[in-house]
Amino acid sequence: MGLCDERVVIVTGGGRGLGRAHALAFAAEGAKVVVNDLDVGLDGRVSGGGAAADVVAEIRAAGGEAVAHGGDIASEQGAATLVRIALETYGRLDTLVNNAGFLRDRMLVNLTETDFDAVLRVHVKGHFLPLRHAAAYWRTETKEGREVVGRVVNTTSGAGLLGSVGQANYAAAKAGIVGLTLVAAAELARYGVQVNAIAPAARTRMTERAYGDLAALPEDVSPLVVWLGSAASAGVTGRIFEAEGGRLTVMEGWQAGPTADKGTRWTPAEAGETALKLLASATPPGPVYGA
Structure with a gap:
């Protein structure tokens, strides 16, 4: 018996x-997997291969069940067909893992609007649209009296939690995914859906140039x-988890730290003096990657 037997x-x-x-690991635990991949290069330009079909073939060769989807999940049609193929093939949907993304790294002064928009689109919109279509399905199931044990796992990054030099677009997108995760967790609980995010560190084609010596594997x-x-x-x-190699960390986000309340409006000089006193007793933030 696998941990995910019969889950889609x-x-x-x-x-x-x-x-x-992730797809192979879910299949090994008994899940039926819909493998989505648009098959793009590191910068998001379509390369035209068959990456999703290859993974499906691996899963089937090992005795599992899987189907490929090659649509653009950052488009309304692509996200809709993604959820639809799960329902039409397997009759249900239990878990959504939002993982798709690419990089267009530039220092801020060299970052174009096109590259900023493209990265936010694939990461933020590419999380939002599949999540919205999956949530609509789970809401309908709940309203019709069927039990839902829905799960969503989003993918953020240390860049979104601490920032990363040369990745203003990527860091902004990954920070947005944290906010999306928190809101979705609060809104979808009534439908039996849990929403969490991971901030992974592993040696992949997206990280090999920056962290070529990283030992942790996907x-x-x-x-x-x-x-x-x-x-x-x-x-x-x-919740947000960091995962790297054998290390798992529960990330603790923005919490109220030192505070002062005058009871009335501060003058600019008073506000500045008080802010410095508060900062002196506050926990310093983690360093920005690459700084």
Whole structure:
């Protein structure tokens, strides 16, 4: 018996790297997997290969069940057909893993509007649209009296939590995914859906240029993703986890720190003096990657 027996799982960006590892790991635990991949290069330009079909073939060769989807999940049509293929092929949807993305790294002064928009589109919109279509399905199931044990695992990054030099677009997108995760967790709980996010560190084609000596593998991250995507994670929602190699960390986000209340409006000089006093007793933020 696998941890995800009979669960139907969608993995976006499932043709390579982390997504491929997640898809194979879910299948090994008994899930029926919809492997989505548009098959693009590191910069998001379509390369025209068959990455999703290759992963499906791997899963089937090992005795599992899987189907490929090659649509653009950052488009309304692509996201709609992604959820539809799960329902038409397997009759249900239990888990959505949002993983698809690409990079267009530039220092801020060299970053074009096109490259900024493209990265936000694939990461933020590419999370939002599949999530919205999956959520609509789960809401309907709940309204019709059927029990839902829905799971969503989003993919953020240390860049979105701490920032990363040369990745203003990527960091902004990944920070947005954290906000989306928190809101979705709060809104979808009434439908039996849990929403969490991971900030993975692993050696993939997206990270090899920046972290070529990184020893952690995509397969090291997938066990946590499988557990979060299973019924066994009951009660865990609205959380962000870092995963690297054998290390798992629960990330603790913005919390109220030192505070001062004058009871009336500050003057600019008073506000500045008070801010400096508060900062002196506050916990320093983590360093920006690459700084």
